[in-house]
Amino acid sequence: GAGVSQSPRYKVAKRGQDVALRCDPISGHVSLFWYQQALGQGPEFLTYFQNEAQLDKSGLPSDRFFAERPEGSVSTLKIQRTQQEDSAVYLCATDPSGGFGDEQFFGPGTRLTVL
């Protein structure tokens, strides 16, 4: 497809369960960002990759959150031992230019609900 895709679109997890959220970027896009959007809030930065290198993970809220992009394309955001406060929409965004670009292209997001 032409855009950023994310899967699953919806995920319900029991508290304490591990989850993995996938992002398929636009082909050739160098930069990849993960954001967390809580209900009624704007997206908040989690982490940033340039190709396979994770250059900034300052936004990850705890060590239960882990992201990878091993081949510089698909990225996975993993949350271990999920908590209710992890419930949010997780957005992936990509940029063709290594952070120099004018805009980021967002996927539709994964809505995570932790019971």
Place this chain on the structure above:
Amino acid sequence: DQQVKQNSPSLSVQEGRISILNCDYTNSMFDYFLWYKKYPAEGPTFLISISSIKDKNEDGRFTVFLNKSAKHLSLHIVPSQPGDSAVYFCAASADHGGSQGNLIFGKGTKLSVKP
């Protein structure tokens, strides 16, 4: 402490009239500003941007104004159309043209354009 603030959670406008969405920021290091539009169950889509070296940028019905001294920007939509009904997010970046481009978002303003 919110660095990007959208103080109006909602705005209702009649079709054909002007919509003005406002955004304030606190970080003087921000050098690039963007507006994103978001429909339900979709990711944000880029609308228009402005560099801090400009005070106005126009694209069709959309114009963004930047007042650096007041740390204020606004998005004007004229004429407003029912299809413009969405949540609008203001976002800012502190390193445009550098190696890191994560965006800081406001909480959004829900625009309703009534026929």
